[in-house]
Every structure is written in structure tokens, then in C-alpha cells.
Amino acid sequence: xxxxxxxxxxxxxxxxxxxxxxxxxxxxxxxxxxxxxxxxxxxxxxxxxxxxxxxxxxxxxxxxxxxxxxxxxxxxxxxxxxxxxxxxxxxxxxxxxxxxxxxxxxxxxxxxxxxxx
Amino acid sequence: xxxxxxxxxxxxxxxxxxxxxxxxxxxxxxxxxxxxxxxxxxxxxxxxxxxxxxxxxxxxxxxxxxxxxxxxxxxxxxxxxxxxxxxxxxxxxxxxxxxxxxxxxxxxxxxxx
Numbered sequence: 323x324x325x326x327x328x329x330x331x332x333x334x335x336x337x338x339x340x341x342x343x344x345x346x347x348x349x350x351x352x353x354x355x356x357x358x359x360x361x362x363x364x365x366x367x368x369x370x371x372x373x374x375x376x377x378x379x380x381x382x383x384x385x386x387x388x389x390x391x392x393x394x395x396x397x398x399x400x401x402x403x404x405x406x407x408x409x410x411x412x413x414x415x416x417x418x419x420x421x422x423x424x425x426x427x428x429x430x431x432x433x434x435x436x437x438x439x
Numbered sequence: 440x441x442x443x444x445x446x447x448x449x450x451x452x453x454x455x456x457x458x459x460x461x462x463x464x465x466x467x468x469x470x471x472x473x474x475x476x477x478x479x480x481x482x483x484x485x486x487x488x489x490x491x492x493x494x495x496x497x498x499x500x501x502x503x504x505x506x507x508x509x510x511x512x513x514x515x516x517x518x519x520x521x522x523x524x525x526x527x528x529x530x531x532x533x534x535x536x537x538x539x540x541x542x543x544x545x546x547x548x549x550x551x552x
Binding site: 326355362363364365366367369370378413415416426427428429430432433 | 443445458471473480482483484485488528530531538539540541542543545546
């Protein structure tokens with residue numbers, strides 16, 4: 323089966339500009355996650371969707387970050403306006419159901435590497 | 440607050456040697472401990488995982504050892520190969536809630552031929 327797709331792979335912008343990332347999860351996966359991975363650190367969850375509803379967005383900087391998952395499939399993550407500290411790799415992952423009571427394998431995409439100048 | 444502490448930050452071993460990466464956690468609510476492998480330009484991929492009801496789990500050359508009382512767990516890579524060169528992340532997830540893993544900072548492993 324095809325993996326998680328993300329685009330673009332790389333993006334360079336200046337601070338205060340806006341940027342958007344796109345993710346297409348594995349077909350049939352109900353749960354989608356966006357992570358931020360700063361250089362030298364492990365991924366940190368930004369937001370989790372189950373179908374088209376938000377399950378957890380407690381670590382999403384809502385003053386500048388937004389995400390949506392229309393129709394419960396593809397998702398976009400937007401940053402507006404970007405700051406220097408937003409430079410990171412943005413990873414999208416999906417899992418089959420994300421249901422309570424079971425630790426499901428999350429499948430990660432290759433990520434979008436963002437550099438804010 | 441770093442909830443999962445991982446060491447060493449980098450590791451160099453010779454082909455055929457044993458690679459050992461250690462992690463420690465504080466949150467007793469953590470109930471699932473996966474290890475991820477990440478190659479450059481790729482996303483992390485689940486390598487092996489353990490629940491705290493067992494002290495060891497082995498899959499091929501990869502073994503997780505778990506010490507619940509010490510709140511520590513480690514990854515052992517036996518007969519390390521150059522193809523194992525990657526960044527390894529330990530993680531821990533709580534039972535209940537959304538089961539989101541908290542990741543360690545990662546260990547960059549280089550296996551010399």
C-alpha cells in the first residue's frame with residue numbers, strides 16, 4: 323500500500339510570511355497526526371484528527387498555526403505569520419483507527435523541511 | 440520538562456558490535472514504549488515496542504530491555520550493520536487518552552564497516 327504523502331518536501335520563506343503543508347494519509351486510515359521535529363529533537367505532536375474531528379490540539383500554537391482535515395482524508399497545516407523558531411521538519415502520520423484501548427502503529431510521511439529566514 | 444531522557448546523543452560502533460541506547464522516563468502513567476528508526480530525509484518508522492508487563496522483547500537483532508522499577512528501558516542492536524546507521528528515538532505513551540507518544544531527543548548511530 324502507498325505510504326503517507328507530504329508536499330512540498332522543502333520550503334524556504336522569510337519571517338512573517340505564511341506557508342502551508344499538505345498531507346495525504348494512507349488510504350483508509352481514520353487518524354491523522356501533525357508533528358513538529360526541530361533539529362536535534364524528537365517529534366512533538368501539534369494536532370491529532372480522527373476522521374475530520376480534532377482529538378488533541380493542546381500543543382498547537384493557535385495564534386499562528388492552523389490545521390484542517392476536510393472530508394476526513396487530506397489535511398493541511400498552515401503557519402501565518404511564520405517565525406524563525408518555526409524552522410523544523412513537519413511530519414504527518416496516520417494510523418488505522420486511533421481508537422482508545424489500543425496502541426496503534428503510526429506511519430510517518432517523509433516530512434516537509436521548513437526554513438524561516 | 441523532558442519526560443523521556445535518551446542517551447547517548449551519538450554512538451559509533453564497528454560492524455558486528457553491539458549498539459546500546461538507553462532511555463529513562465518519569466511519568467508512571469506511561470504504558471507503552473516504542474522505538475523508532477529514522478533515516479535521513481525519511482519519517483520515523485516503528486522498529487519495536489514493549490509493554491511494561493514484560494522485561495524483554497526480541498525481534499531479530501533488536502532487543503528491548505525494560506526495568507519498570509527503575510523506569511528505564513534500552514534498545515540493544517546485536518551484530519550491528521552499516522545499514523543500521525540512522526537516528527533512533529525512544530518514546531513512551533500513556534494508556535488512556537489519545538495515546539500520543541512523547542519522544543526522546545534521539546541517538547545518531549553510525550556503524551563503521
